[in-house]
Amino acid sequence: MSNASACFHCALPVIDDRFTVNINGTAEAVCCPGCKAVAELIRDSGMSRYYDLRDAPEPGVGKPEESAGEWEVFNREDMLDAFATVDGKRAESIVYVGGMYCAACSWLIETTLSALPGVLDAGVNPVTHRLRLNFDRKTIGLGDVLATLAKLGYHPQPLAPESTAAPELLEQRTALKRLLVASLGMMQAMMFAVALYAGEFQGISADMERFLRLVSFFVTTPVVFYSARPFFSGAIRGIRAKHPGMDLPVAIAIGGAYAASVWSTFYDGPAVWFDSVAMFVFFLTVGRFLEMRARHRSIDRSVALSSILPNTVIRIDGDSESTVPANQLVAGDRVRIRAGEPIPADGRLVDGTSSVDEALLSGESQPLPKSPGDRLLAGSINLDREIQMQVNVTGVDTTLGTISRLSERARYTRPGFVRVADRVASYIVVAILVVATFVAIGWSIVAPERAFEITLSVLVVTCPCALALATPAAFAAAGSRLSLLRLLVTNGDAVEAISRATHVVFDKTGTLTRGRPHIVETRPLNDDYSAEQLLAIAAAIESASTHPLARAFESITTDDVAEDVETTVGQGVSGTVGGRRWHLGRAGFVANNAAVDADDERLNVFLGDGESLYAVFILDDEPRHDARETITALSRLGLGVTLLSGDREASVKRIAQELGVHSYAWECSPQEKLERLAALQDDGEVVVMVGDGINDAPVLSGADASIAPAHSALLAQTSADVIMLGEQLMPVVTAVRVARKTLTIVRQNLGWAILYNITALPLAVAGLVPPWLAAIGMSFSSLIVVLNALRLSRMGSTEKVAAA
Amino acid sequence: MSILYFLIPLALVILGGAVWAFFWAVGSGQFDDLDTPAMRIVLDDDSKPAEDP
Incomplete structure (x- = not known):
């Protein structure tokens, strides 16, 4: 499949060249009539430049969905x-x-x-x-x-x-205001500081000096009380939690320097440090702002809970029906759900029988039959026919809501690596406070007039900001880089584990394969019809069905039209094509006198007229189009690859051979998968597990790091450390590359921060660093760390092309 | 030099005005999107809808 060209609009592979769009004089191939319509709409509105401007498209994004009338x-x-x-x-x-x-x-x-x-x-x-x-x-x-x-x-x-x-929008607005106040305040304070320094050399009238100090006081006060507020509240929070963070020395330095300068201003003290204060706050605020932006980018809401649920539902009020927004449903409401629609809330089926697809919640790919009294879960899809349900639980309290809240929370926990760095930083903070006290006492004996200034320098210059920022900045940048590459990191520890990985274990169905059946073989069992004719009949009947297996027939074009299509839950579909009644589904359903191997039944779809069999369609899962490349790339990076599947031997062997995987196992129960994983780990391997089903959830948690595709069962997503959006597997390779690069940067950052602190401390204690230089030194050491981390987010667009 | 006693406070008043204007702009959402405007500047508005699709 990798030789197929990509759709001009949505970048999915183009199967044949039936659809083309003429853009700027070139005929571009698209994959389906939907994409053709969108591309033409964009062209006809005079907006073809969209295609020049956009980033490399994620395959499948932008593909239109048929939902006419829904918006009415x-x-x-x-x-x-x-x-x-x-x-x-x-x-x-x-x-x-x-x-x-x-x-x-x-x-x-x-x-x-x-x-x-x-x-x-x-x-x-x-x-x-x-x-x-x-x-x-x-x-x-x-x-x-x-x-x-x-x-x-x-x-x-x-x-x-x-x-x-949106909370992140409000946070960004406040951060911008704080940044602007700090930058304007810093510029003004510096300007007046230059005048004051010049005055010291050339002479300045006492009145003018007092006036300039007063003006500096006015411009610095908002910087301290508005821009620097997060540092003060952070310091207070740290003291309350008995866990002093890097905000504490920052707050002491800012507060102390400001208080001393205010005293100098009103009681004609020796010097003011308003410029140092404002500059210090400004650089810290810049660092925080950059970190915030990186963090916001890594929040992707495309897997938000609400995007799975319908926008509107049909509510039954006694005898009348009305279309209401889904968020207005309350417990006790009665709702009508048509075939093919998602179920809007948790509740019970009260009228009708149908089958539902709960793959999103449970990973169960087979449709489950439901009859009155059965439980229905929000987010599952009603497949066969119209039903009515009684709503019990809505919104965030549904099973779906609970699961997605869990995964949301996981996303906000801080990685262990960062927690360690934080703890180290807090010990250093205590050490600095002790050192500063000794410095203050020592210098007030030797040279009391310089004691305050030098203590201030020590506090500022040794602030372990760079040390504390070294790891989180790199992880935040890696997170934003990965989310650009359609990988959501839900657990920061994963980046570290992935960087050390030596082995990747894949699940088969839904991971290496698309989890969507396609027809591998058509076997006619009756001489009156050719394979093509039988296929066309089957496609005509299935085109009216919403059953997951019907997707296998989607790609077949047919002129036949099926009438009176009827679904028998759990058995199959029937329809009239060309005046004849056909049945499609299980062998026993389509023909009375069918003698078939029961083992085969799961994979095979039979066509019959009620009496005898006419054809059997053998369905199998097709591998993802970049599965082979991914496995080759992983081996080239020096990683071992294993395929563990719960599927049958023949199917697993076929896929493994096709993709070049030499180590594989079939018919594994979750327990067996876990044991094999543990065996690998006992051999000293660091294992990354890639899987999607609900039964993979324990294996995903057992691995050192885990990756799940976004379409997988929510439970699998919750236990996975990284969620892979989109239809491709290549991001697994990218994840390994980015993770390795991240760890390199973390090491550089830590090395630099430690080196800086070790050099700066003795100089400051010796009184060789004036406060303004200390502020610059400290700020630059932090900025270098942040900028070094930001290199990750620019890690070459080639990386992206390789992944796309 | 006594002109400074007038000019510096004047500068501070103007500064206050600038900060107020910025706060207003942020509050009205003008800075919510920091990415698209950088791109919008390179776009021409001269491409017209096709006459005959």
């Missing part, structure tokens, strides 16, 4: 109450736009929407994926705008007004 309901007036703030005829809505991946997307969205009549203003924030939309509600409906977004290939989701203020 958002045009209604009562929807505006739920999803907009209305002011006269002007309405403002916030829409979460799923499927955005770079700044070019926000340009495309803004320009396309602004061209719609009635849209007054459209602004997209690529960090939070939120669209702020101002529109004239008399001219255009919210639903029309959403439909346009969906046509462009995005997944819009209107948000209720109260949930719109």
Whole structure:
């Protein structure tokens, strides 16, 4: 599959050259009619430049989904109450736009929407994926705008007004204000400090000196009380928790220097240090700001809980039905769910029978039959026919909500590596305070007039900021780099473990393979029909089905049309094609007199007319198109590769041979997988496990580090350290490369920070470093550490191309 | 040099105005997106929708 060209729009492999789009005079191949429509829409709106500007596309992103009519309901007036703030005829809505991946997307969205009549203003924030939309509600409906977004290939989701203020946005605003106050205050304070220094050499009138000190006091005060507030609150928090962090010496230095300068200003003391204070705060604030930006980038909300659930549901109130936003459901509501729709809340089935796909929650890939009284879980998909359910639990309290909260929390825990660095830093802080006390006592005996200045220098210059920043800065940068490459790190420890990895263990289904069946062989069992004819009949029947196995027939084009298609839960599908009644599914269902090997039944789909068998379609999972490359690349990096699967021998062997994996095992229970993993670890191997199913969850936790694809069972995602977005496997290789590079940078950073502190301390104690130089030295040592870490986020675009 | 007693406070007042203006701009969301504007400057607005698709 790797020789197939990539779709011009969505970058998935193009199977055949049936669809092309003419962009700027070149015929570009696209993979499906949907992508063709989107690419033409973009071209016809005069926005072909989108394709020049965007980052290398992630395969599959931007592929449109067929959901016509779904957006119609958002045009209604009562929807505006739920999803907009209305002011006269002007309405403002916030829409979460799923499927955005770079700044070019926000340009495309803004320009396309602004061209719609009635849209007054459209602004997209690529960090939070939120669209702020101002529109004239008399001219255009919210639903029309959403439909346009969906046509462009995005997944819009209107948000209720109260949930719109993203916490990271507020944090960024405050940080920006603090940064600006610190930078302006620093510039002013420095300017007046130059005047004061010049005055010391050339002479200055006492009045002017007092005036300049007073002015410096005015410009520095906001810097200390506004910009430096996080350091003071951090220091107080550290003291309360009996765990002094690096904020404590910073706060003491800032507070002490400021207090002494204020005293000098009003009582004509020997000197003021307002410039040092302001500069110190400014550089620290810059460091914090850069770190915050790196942290925000690593939060990707594309796996957010709400994007799985439907936007609207059909609620049954007695005899009438109404379409309401899904977030307005309460326990006790009765809801109608059509075939193919996701289930909006946890509850019980009250009317109808169907089967549901719970793969997202449990990893169980086979559909589960459900009848009245059975439990339904939010996030699963209703497959066969319309059902009614009674809602018990909604929103964040559902099983889905609980699982995603767990994984959210995991993302915020700090890696052990960082915790160790933090603890070391806090010992150093205590040591510094002790040293500073001795220095203060010593110098006040030798030269009392210099004691304060030198103590201040010691406090500032030895601040272990660089040491404390060395690891988190590198991890934050690695996290942001990895998220750009579509890898979400949920556990910081993983980066360290991955960098030391010597062996990678893969699961088969859904990991090395797409977890989606395709037809490997068609065996006609009746001489009246050719294989092609039988395939066409089967495809016609399956095209009306939502069953996961039906996807195998998706790629087959057929002119046949199936009528009266009917699903028998757990058995198969029936339909009339060309005047004849056909059955497709299990052998016993499609033919009375079928004699088949029961072992085969799971993989084979039979076609029959109720009496005898006509064909058998042998389905198997196809490997991901970059699986072979990935395994070659891993071996080249010196890593061992093992395939552990719960699947049957033949299937595992075939895949292993196809991909060049020499070590493999089949029919493994989770327990066996865990034992084999432990055996590898006993041999001294550091093992990274890549798997997706719910039964992989214990194995994922048992490995030194684990990676799960984003489409996998949520439980697997929760136990995985890294979640891989998108359809590719190559990111596994990238993860190893980035992790190794991260550890190199951490070592450089720690080395530099220790070297700096060891050199600076004796100089400061000896009184050779004035406070302003100490501030510069300390700030630069931290900045060097942060900038060195930021090299990771720029780690060459070649890396990205290799991964794409 | 006594002009400084007037000019420096004046400078501080202007500085205060600048800070106020910046706070207002941040509050109204003008700095929420720090990535797209850097790209927008290189975009021309002269590409028109195709006349005949």
